[in-house]
Amino acid sequence: SQTIHQWPATLVQPVGSPLSLECTVEGTSNPNLYWYRQAAGRGLQLLFYSVGIGQISSEVPQNLSASRPQDRQFILSSKKLLLSDSGFYLCAWISGRVGEQFFGPGTRLTVL
Amino acid sequence: AQSVTQLDSHVSVSEGTPVLLRCNYSSSYSPSLFWYVQHPNKGLQLLLKYTSAATLVKGINGFEAEFKKIETSFHLTKPSAHMSDAAEYFCVVIRDDKIIFGKGTRLHILP
Numbered sequence: 544s545q546t547i548h549q550w551p552a553t554l555v556q557p558v559g560s561p562l563s564l565e566c567t568v569e570g571t572s573n574p575n576l577y578w579y580r581q582a583a584g585r586g587l588q589l590l591f592y593s594v595g596i597g598q599i600s601s602e603v604p605q606n607l608s609a610s611r612p613q614d615r616q617f618i619l620s621s622k623k624l625l626l627s628d629s630g631f632y633l634c635a636w637i638s639g640r641v642g643e644q645f646f647g648p649g650t651r652l653t654v655l
Numbered sequence: 656a657q658s659v660t661q662l663d664s665h666v667s668v669s670e671g672t673p674v675l676l677r678c679n680y681s682s683s684y685s686p687s688l689f690w691y692v693q694h695p696n697k698g699l700q701l702l703l704k705y706t707s708a709a710t711l712v713k714g715i716n717g718f719e720a721e722f723k724k725i726e727t728s729f730h731l732t733k734p735s736a737h738m739s740d741a742a743e744y745f746c747v748v749i750r751d752d753k754i755i756f757g758k759g760t761r762l763h764i765l766p
Contacts, residue, residue, distance in 0.1 A: 575752055586758035587745065594752070633699065635754060644689070644747075644754055646699045 545570035549634050549647035556654055562607075562621040564650050566634030569615065574636040576617040578609055581631040593617060629654045659688075659729075659746045661757035669765045674718075674733040676760045678746030681727065688729045689747040690720055693759075699745070705729060716740070738764050 546569045556562060568574055578590040589602045591609035599609050606625050610618045617634060634647040662677040680686055690702040703714025710722045720731045731744060741764045746757040 577754060579754075579756075587756040589753060589755070592753060637749070637752060637754065644701075644749075648698045651696070 545638065545645055547634060547636060547645045547647045549632075549650055551650060552648065553651045554653070556624050556652065558626055558654055559623045562619070562624050562628070562652070564619040564632055564634075564652075566617045566619075566647055567615055568636055568645070571615070571636070571638060573614060574638065576611065577635040577637075578617065578619050579633040579635060581633065582627075583630065587633065591619070624654045626654050628652065658750070658755055659748045659757040661744075661746050661760050663760050664758065665761045665763065667763040667765055668736045670738055671735050674731070674736045674740065674762065676731040676744050676746075676762065678720075678729045678731065678757060679727050680729060680746075680748055687749045688720075688722065690714065690718070690729075690731050691745045691747060692742050693745065694742045702731070702744075736762075736764050738766070740764055 548567045550565055575594050577592045579587045580590050581587045591599055591601055593599050593611040596611050596614055599611060606628060607619060607621050629652055632650045632652060635644060637644050658681050660679045666676060668674055688705045691699045692702050693699050702718050703712045703720055705712050705722045713719045718731055718733045720729050722729050741762055743759045743761045745759050748755050
């Protein structure tokens with residue numbers, strides 16, 4: 544069965560510290576993977592998506608970067624966190640079948 | 656290009672009364688449309704989806720939505736609200752293999 548994992552579930556980091564959030568999927572191969580952020584009181588914004596290993600597209604300029612080192616692994620990173628990076632981060636993927644989307648449980652990041 | 660517009664950022668209804676959460680989409684062809692719910696401090700849960708089969712789609716927890724092509728709408732409804740329905744609701748469309756979210760509607764249930 545297809546599942547998607549994200550960790551950690553919650554994270555509190557000081558301003559200026561680095562960040563690494565990991566997302567892995569099971570039960571599929573060559574998925575399209577996505578990182579979304581939900582800031583307080585706002586909707587879900589697409590940050591990055593990847594159609595394959597090493598292929599990353601950025602939707603909005605920001606303090607974050609993404610990498611896809613393996614087919615089923617998608618990593619969100621930052622060298623120096625800003626206060627505005629606080630939010631709820633969701634990893635997602637779409638299967639080949641129309642209508643099948645899977646979301647991870649999310650990571651709540653608080654930057655102090 | 657496809658996008659979705661959720662017309663209300665907040666909706667308040669009394670418990671036991673009907674719920675209507677509005678969503679309009681823009682598309683040049685038949686879209687795939689979804690409604691998701693997010694309870695406080697929780698992840699996303701799929702309520703229902705439309706993928707060009709029946710225009711009236713029934714979802715979980717008594718929710719349903721009707722795809723109306725002429726009006727380009729996909730409004731979410733429920734006949735009788737329950738306190739547990741208090742959450743944020745997202746209308747979603749797939750565009751160019753990307754999941755595009757509406758800005759969300761926060762549903763408040765009044766006792």
